[in-house]
Amino acid sequence: MxxxxxxxxxxxxxxxxxxxxxxxxxxxxxxxxxxxxxxxxxxxxxxxxxxxxxxxxxxxxxxxxxxxxxxxxxxxxxxxxxxxxxxxxxxxxxxxxxxxxxxxxxxxxxxxxxxxxxxxxxxxxxxxxxxxxxxxxxxxxxxxxxxAHRVVTTAVLQRRLTHEVGPASLTPAVRRTGPRGLEDLIARRRQVREGRRRQDDASAADTAAQARASINMQVSRAVQSRRPSSSSTTTW
Missing domain, CATH: 3.40.630.30 (Gcn5-related N-acetyltransferase (GNAT))
Incomplete structure (x- = not known):
């Protein structure tokens, strides 16, 4: 000092x-x-x-x-x-x-x-x-x-709360708007995208399985067509 x-x-x-x-x-x-x-x-x-x-x-x-x-x-x-x-x-x-x-x-x-x-x-x-x-x-x-601190005046907060909720006698259900409503919208969109992704994955898996089955069938037929018949088999 x-x-x-x-x-x-x-x-x-x-x-x-x-x-x-x-x-x-x-x-x-x-x-x-x-x-x-x-x-x-x-x-x-x-x-x-x-x-x-x-x-x-x-x-x-x-x-x-x-x-x-x-x-x-x-x-x-x-x-x-x-x-x-x-x-x-x-x-x-x-x-x-x-x-x-x-x-x-x-x-x-x-x-x-x-x-x-x-x-x-x-x-x-x-x-x-x-x-x-x-x-x-x-x-x-x-x-x-x-x-990060956030501040709001009492009057503004009261006005926003009244606007979002409304009188109990006139609003049977709470109406969600603002940030909360945006969060719900984002969540729903994520669920839709996830459902579509699962459907696409399932469809791709089915297509792959069908392709493998088709290939196996073609191979099997090719093998059978190349195999000699029993009448032409030579025995020593």
Missing amino acids: RPGVHVRSARPDDLEDLVGLCLAARAEAGVGSQLCTEDAERLRSQLGALLAVPGGEVLIGTVDDQPAGLLLARLVGPGPFTDLSSLNLEAVFVVPDARRRGLGHALLSRAVLLAEQNGATELYSSPLPGARGMQRFLARLGFAPAA
Whole structure:
């Protein structure tokens, strides 16, 4: 860690500095509520809850004793579907004036220590779309794509579900459309192709059997026509 750069676990009396850092990150990212709320009081309450909840981790970084960066994370697992634990990085941010001084590396080094102390075998991060600098930073440190996330608004999902299923009183049977209907169509076509292939194989087998029988018959006739008759056989 470079001189003047320090990272530690945040305390309740760091809430004001954390709120300021989150709002600075929101202003820079330009993605609005995808990052955090602009309501300072509400943001203070949310950060306080993360500090208090089991598994919540909040790190604050300083440069020359001035708040300059943060890392928000949650320990996840083990759970009903996995025996593994992971550390999910909700946000990593360093103010522009403090970048290229090693604070980002220091924050992640402390995150690795937290993961090891809690038995977490992996660290996950979901950088915001368009955050190319953070994407490159994480890629250099070995973070690789893990999965494709999909998102839908509540209103759109409700509208699509209503369109596909319809009211129970008007739709006696669920109408399958969209991706599921396409999967069914593909499956039916595969079944038809498989049936045709089996028929073609059976037809080819019958043709081959008939050809062999014809050849055997012709050979048999040829042998019989070349065999000498009993009256011309000479006995010595």
